Amino acid sequence: MDSIEPILTSFKNIPTEAELSYFFFCSVFGLLTSLFIFWKFTRICITLIALFLFPRLFKPSGRMPWIDYTQESTDWDLLPAWLHNLQQRPMAFRWKLFHKYSTMKYVDVVESYLAASGETDILTLGAGSGSLYPYMLDLMKDHGWRNVTVMLSDIHPDPEAYAKISAQYEQITYEAKSVDAFKLESDKRLRMVSATFHHFPPKFASQLFQSAVEDEAPIFIMDGGSSRFFTVFLPMFHTFLYPASYLYWLGDPIRLITPPLAIPLHMYDGFGSGLRFYDCEDISNLLKGIPNVEKFQWYTFCGTLNTIVLGHPNHIPRLDLTHIGKPFINPLSSAQNANPGKQEL
Ligand SMILES: C[S@@+](CC[C@H](N)C(=O)[O-])C[C@H]1O[C@@H](n2cnc3c(N)ncnc32)[C@H](O)[C@@H]1O
Numbered sequence: 001m002d003s004i005e006p007i008l009t010s011f012k013n014i015p016t017e018a019e020l021s022y023f024f025f026c027s028v029f030g031l032l033t034s035l036f037i038f039w040k041f042t043r044i045c046i047t048l049i050a051l052f053l054f055p056r057l058f059k060p061s062g063r064m065p066w067i068d069y070t071q072e073s074t075d076w077d078l079l080p081a082w083l084h085n086l087q088q089r090p091m092a093f094r095w096k097l098f099h100k101y102s103t104m105k106y107v108d109v110v111e112s113y114l115a116a117s118g119e120t121d122i123l124t125l126g127a128g129s130g131s132l133y134p135y136m137l138d139l140m141k142d143h144g145w146r147n148v149t150v151m152l153s154d155i156h157p158d159p160e161a162y163a164k165i166s167a168q169y170e171q172i173t174y175e176a177k178s179v180d181a182f183k184l185e186s187d188k189r190l191r192m193v194s195a196t197f198h199h200f201p202p203k204f205a206s207q208l209f210q211s212a213v214e215d216e217a218p219i220f221i222m223d224g225g226s227s228r229f230f231t232v233f234l235p236m237f238h239t240f241l242y243p244a245s246y247l248y249w250l251g252d253p254i255r256l257i258t259p260p261l262a263i264p265l266h267m268y269d270g271f272g273s274g275l276r277f278y279d280c281e282d283i284s285n286l287l288k289g290i291p292n293v294e295k296f297q298w299y300t301f302c303g304t305l306n307t308i309v310l311g312h313p314n315h316i317p318r319l320d321l322t323h324i325g326k327p328f329i330n331p332l333s334s335a336q337n338a339n340p341g342k343q344e345l
Contacts, residue, residue: 022248027097030244037239037263048271053231055275061226063282064275068201072269072276074128074156075199085158086255086262087269088129090245091195092161094237095132099139104132106222106308107139108324109299113190113218114148117316122150123189125181126196129158130165132222133194137171147171151189153179182207190218197223197309198276205278206286209311213292218312226279227304235270242266283309284331299328 038045055064073079074087098104114120124133133150140148152162152174162174181193182204191212200208212219224230242263246255255262278286280302287293297318301308303326310319321328 026244026247027240029247030240030242033243034236034240038236048235048267049232053228056228056231061228062279063198063202063226063277067272067275070272072199072272073265074269079156081156081158082254083258083261083265084156085129085161086258087265088158089161089249090238090241090266091128092130092132092134093245093248094241095135099132099135104136104139105324105326106306107136107143109308109310109321109328110136110190110192110220111140111143111145112319112321112324113220113310113312113316114145116319117218117312119190119218120147120149121189122148122192123184123187124150124152124192124194125154125179125184126193126199127152127154127157127162128196129161131194133172134165134169137169149173150192151175155180182211184211184215184217186215186217188215188217190220192220192222194222195224197221197307198273198278202282202286206290209287209293210290212311213290213296216313219310221307221309223307224273224277225303225305225307226277226282229304230277231271231274234274235267238266238270239263278307280307280329280331283307287331294332298331300331301326301328 074084110122122133124131127133130152133152137148137150140146149171150169150173152165152172155178157174157176157178159174159176162172162176166172166174181191181196181200184191193208197205197208209219211217224234242259246252246259249255280300283300283302287298295314296311297314297316299308299310299319299321308326308328309331312319
C-alpha cells in the first residue's frame with residue numbers, strides 16, 4: 001500500500017502560503033479537466049443529466065421513492081477497500097475546500113449543543129476517509145473550543161487515512177475495525193453522521209433515530225440538500241473532484257491510472273446522492289411512530305445545499321438556534337411547514 005501513499009497529503013487546515021496556492025491550483029485543474037470531459041462526452045453527460053433530472057420534475061424535492069433499488073458504489077460490500085478509499089479521500093478533500101471557502105454554519109449548531117450539554121465527545125458514523133472532522137475541529141479551535149474529541153468510524157473504515165489524521169490531531173482517535181451505524185451498543189456520545197444519512201433507506205434512517213432515542217444518545221446529521229439545483233451540481237462537482245484529487249495527491253500511481261473507472265463512479269454516486277437526500281418533510285415522517293420520540297428535542301434545517309438534523313434528550317433544555325441565522329424548525333410539530341428553508345430551485 002506504500003506505493004499509493006500520497007506524497008503531498010496534508011490534513012491540516014493551517015496551510016502555508018505555498019500549500020494554499022497548490023490547493024487552489026489543484027481545484028482549478030480539476031475544474032478544467034471536468035469541463036474537458038463534459039465537452040468531449042457531451043451526449044453521454046446530457047443523457048445522464050436528463051435521466052436523473054427527469055424524476056425531479058415530478059417530485060422537485062424529497063427522496064425519490066424508487067431510489068433504494070439502487071446503491072451507491074461506496075455501499076457495495078464487494079467494492080475493494082482500495083477503491084472505496086480512492087473514492088472517499090476526494091470527499092475529505094471536498095470538505096477542506098468547503099471549510100476554506102464557506103462559513104460552515106453546522107459547526108455553530110454542534111457548538112450550541114456541546115455548550116448546553118457540557119459534553120465534549122463525538123462518535124462519528126460513516127466517516128469515510130476522515131470526512132470533515134479535522135476541519136471542523138480547526139474551526140472549533142478558532143472559536144475557542146479545544147477540548148472536543150472525535151472518534152472516526154465507518155462500516156468500511158480507512159485506517160491508513162485515520163492514522164494519518166490522528167497523528168496530526170491529538171483529539172481525533174479512530175476505530176480501525178468496521179463499525180455498523182446500526183449495531184452500536186448503547187454508546188451515549190453525540191453521534192455525528194456527515195454526508196452519509198442519505199445512504200440509509202427510510203426504514204434504516206428511522207432506525208438510526210430510534211436507536212439514538214433508546215440509548216439516550218444525542219444525534220447530529222449533516223447531509224446534502226434535497227433540491228433540483230443540488231441534484232445537478234453534485235455529480236458535476238464530484239466529477240471534478242477526482243482529477244483535482246489526483247493532482248493534490250500527486251505521485252499516487254493508482255489514482256493516475258484509474259480515472260476511467262473512478263470518474264464515472266463518482267458521477268454515478270453524485271447522481272444517486274442527489275435523489276436520496278432527505279428534506280424536512282421526509283425527516284418529520286421518519287420520526288413519526290418512533291417510540292418515545294417526544295423524549296427528545298428535535299431541530300431540522302433544510303436548505304438548497306444542506307439538510308441538518310439535531311436530536312437530544314429532553315433533560316437538556318431546548319436550544320435557541322436563532323443566532324445561527326438559519327430557520328430551524330421542530331419536525332415533530334410542524335410537518336406541514338416542513339421546508340421553510342427551501343428556496344425556489
Ligand atoms: C458518501 S460516504 C461519506 C463519507 C464521509 N462521511 C465524508 O463526508 O467524506 C458514505 C459512507 O457511509 C458509510 N456507510 C454506509 N453504510 C454504513 C453503515 N451502516 N454504518 C456505518 N457506515 C456506513 C460508507 O462506507 C461510506 O464510507
